Amino acid sequence: MILSIILLIVALLSAVAIVREIKRKNFFAVGFAGLSFVVFGWFSIATIISIITTGGGAPVAH
Template sequence: MIFSIIMLVTALLCAVAIVRELRRKNFFAVGFAGISFVVFGWFAVATIISIITTGGGAPTAH
């Protein structure tokens, strides 16, 4: 759960970076921040859904 929260915070920081760099018209940085936002956001949401549906994080070895 901590991992998904860290990725979600990273995605939110990327969203802030997108807005900030759009104001500066630095489109190269907007591209990298956009890609990072999509990747970190997707993995955060997928991890949270996995935790909710399976009742835990990664499978454990028995």
């Protein structure tokens, strides 16, 4: 669960970077921030869905 939260925070920071760099008209940085937003956002959502559907967490050794 911590991994998905960290990935989601990175995705949100990338979204902020997109807006900031559009204002500066730095489209090369917009491209990298957009790609980061898509990748980190996808993995955070996929991780959250995986945790919800499979019960989540690491297996416990008995």
